[in-house]
Amino acid sequence: MHKETPARWWATTGFRITLLHLALTLLGTLLLAGIGFWASSRFAVQQIQAEIERDAGVLLNAGRLGGPASIALSIEARIASDRSGTQYFLLSGPDGGRIAGNLAAAPRSAGWATMGLDAATDESVLLALGTPLPAGHFLLVGRDLAPVRDLESRLIGAAGWVGGAALLLALGGGLVIGRSVVRRAAQMERALAEVEQGRLNTRLVARPGGDEFDRLARRVNATLDRLAATMAALRQVTDDIAHDLRTPLTRLRQRLESLEGPEAEAAVAECDRILEIFAALLRIAQIESGARRAAFSNVDLHAVMETVAELYASAAAERGQALETDLAPGVTMQGDRDLLAQMLANLVENAIRHGREGGRVVLALRPGPEITVADDGPGIPDTEKPLVFRRFHRLDAARSTQGAGLGLALVAAVAELHGLAVTLEDASAASPPGLRVRLKA
Amino acid sequence: MRILLVEDDAGTAAEVARGLTGAGHLVNHVPDGRAGLMEAIGGGYDLLVVDRMLPGLDGLGVIRALRAAGVATPALMLTARAGLGDRVEGLDAGADDYLAKPFAFAELLARVHALGRRPPLNAEPSLLRVADLEMDLLRRSVTRGGQRIDLQPREFRLLEVLLRQAGRVVTRNMLLEQVWDIHFDPRTSVVETHISRLRAKLGEPSLIHTMRGAGYVARAPDA
Numbered sequence: 001m002h003k004e005t006p007a008r009w010w011a012t013t014g015f016r017i018t019l020l021h022l023a024l025t026l027l028g029t030l031l032l033a034g035i036g037f038w039a040s041s042r043f044a045v046q047q048i049q050a051e052i053e054r055d056a057g058v059l060l061n062a063g064r065l066g067g068p069a070s071i072a073l074s075i076e077a078r079i080a081s082d083r084s085g086t087q088y089f090l091l092s093g094p095d096g097g098r099i100a101g102n103l104a105a106a107p108r109s110a111g112w113a114t115m116g117l118d119a120a121t122d123e124s125v126l127l128a129l130g131t132p133l134p135a136g137h138f139l140l141v142g143r144d145l146a147p148v149r150d151l152e153s154r155l156i157g158a159a160g161w162v163g164g165a166a167l168l169l170a171l172g173g174g175l176v177i178g179r180s181v182v183r184r185a186a187q188m189e190r191a192l193a194e195v196e197q198g199r200l201n202t203r204l205v206a207r208p209g210g211d212e213f214d215r216l217a218r219r220v221n222a223t224l225d226r227l228a229a230t231m232a233a234l235r236q237v238t239d240d241i242a243h244d245l246r247t248p249l250t251r252l253r254q255r256l257e258s259l260e261g262p263e264a265e266a267a268v269a270e271c272d273r274i275l276e277i278f279a280a281l282l283r284i285a286q287i288e289s290g291a292r293r294a295a296f297s298n299v300d301l302h303a304v305m306e307t308v309a310e311l312y313a314s315a316a317a318e319r320g321q322a323l324e325t326d327l328a329p330g331v332t333m334q335g336d337r338d339l340l341a342q343m344l345a346n347l348v349e350n351a352i353r354h355g356r357e358g359g360r361v362v363l364a365l366r367p368g369p370e371i372t373v374a375d376d377g378p379g380i381p382d383t384e385k386p387l388v389f390r391r392f393h394r395l396d397a398a399r400s401t402q403g404a405g406l407g408l409a410l411v412a413a414v415a416e417l418h419g420l421a422v423t424l425e426d427a428s429a430a431s432p433p434g435l436r437v438r439l440k441a
Numbered sequence: 442m443r444i445l446l447v448e449d450d451a452g453t454a455a456e457v458a459r460g461l462t463g464a465g466h467l468v469n470h471v472p473d474g475r476a477g478l479m480e481a482i483g484g485g486y487d488l489l490v491v492d493r494m495l496p497g498l499d500g501l502g503v504i505r506a507l508r509a510a511g512v513a514t515p516a517l518m519l520t521a522r523a524g525l526g527d528r529v530e531g532l533d534a535g536a537d538d539y540l541a542k543p544f545a546f547a548e549l550l551a552r553v554h555a556l557g558r559r560p561p562l563n564a565e566p567s568l569l570r571v572a573d574l575e576m577d578l579l580r581r582s583v584t585r586g587g588q589r590i591d592l593q594p595r596e597f598r599l600l601e602v603l604l605r606q607a608g609r610v611v612t613r614n615m616l617l618e619q620v621w622d623i624h625f626d627p628r629t630s631v632v633e634t635h636i637s638r639l640r641a642k643l644g645e646p647s648l649i650h651t652m653r654g655a656g657y658v659a660r661a662p663d664a
Contacts, residue, residue, distance in 0.1 A: 257546055310621075314635055
């Protein structure tokens, strides 16, 4: 039985979907904001450039008609009428001195340039167009870029608000989608866990029509139908074999019983051995099919172990062995009482058989549950412990080693059915080391 | 006893019928569930031996129908399936005992006798006696020849089961079921060791006798 730890919230598909949704929304918002920012800011700068070019054109035209004096006059008029305070002009003479304008000094380079305004209080950046005039004069027409920067910061602010709102919406949407996915998946997981426990008639909820989960659920249900049909067929075959073979064997045994003499007795004993092996094989097969899980109930392990210990105490005493118990009270587990009792009986039988004469066999139970059965016999060499394990599961080996092998195969099958891990270890550091079989949930 | 045997396998039926007749019982055999129900519903039998797997109406159905009709004749169910669930289902349906195939005939006979003479529930005896051995179920005490014998609770239960069936064979499996609630056959002869300890405590001459291949019987030494 595989116990699933409850899914951690960050490992759920729902969380991943939400995260992906968020990331994509964030990316989309950033892209949109970036493009908007870039286009708006470029458009605003182009507008300013166009205004500068228009102003420069008008001033140059004035210069062609009336010379630098005319330009200077025009500049003064423009400065006087500029209410926004964003227009800057400089007309400098051949010596570089200012003839007109509201700029102190500026590099005399032709074409577009950006420059800082020298006033310490103003961080504005100036976009300027320099044009050399005849006779060493130079005209610079500029505009403050502050409105553009202002626009840009407004754009960034707006993008922040829009982006934040989009992220919140995405988070909400993702959570809604994620939660529904998680809920459906959890429903399926619960139903399939029941199937795993042996309740083969459990089915998933599938709404007619429905989404991909419903289609998946229908497909899983169809598979479970097949599985249940196969199991039913298997059980039918097992029953038929049991019935068809056991009945004539029982008849044979009855006929042999009615005969007299040692040969007849030996034949009855042989018949019993066949029936016993046959019953053990059927039982192991039945256990391994997991069908008995459906009949699990709460088993008082303390009581079962006490019964088994009590049952075998006198058998141990006949070999001079002490059968000791160290049982924690109130330890229970979900299981099949008869199978657990038989498993424990097989282990105790083995311990008594292989334990030292006059020695001791110890049965212990700890909460968990953890069951140990220890003897003080020759034990098993470390190199062979894993091999013994493997032999637990192999029917062929079990057959060839007679009853004992089937007993151990049954122990392994019962332990696995109950989700108990079986380990073999030396019971002590002394010599002989003895053997301790540990069964742990 | 008049016993109705409901078994579809002719061979098994013949062997069982022969054995039960040999033990002094009157046996009537029917091969299917429907006929078995019709036969048993009159209530003229002391015991029903019903196979679980029958053509048509199965053994469970027969016993359920009988109990529903108010027929309380004790029933022993035979089955090739002996899982825990099967046993519980059988007993729930109203069977009084459950025996898995294959079985030794002695086992069947012992259970038939145990069922056939089971006292009515309201007439539980409080004192069980064999020869000079007395068990007082109310005081939970055992005496032999007036001498008190101390028994462990499990030994007391073992002796009780044997004394309740005094004079009749009680098989190893019946003891395992009724004393330890163990429903499988341990390979080690654990029951034998418990019996010998009990014998030793009860003293000579022994009142618990071993019936080879069958089980144990509690009775006076000379009987």
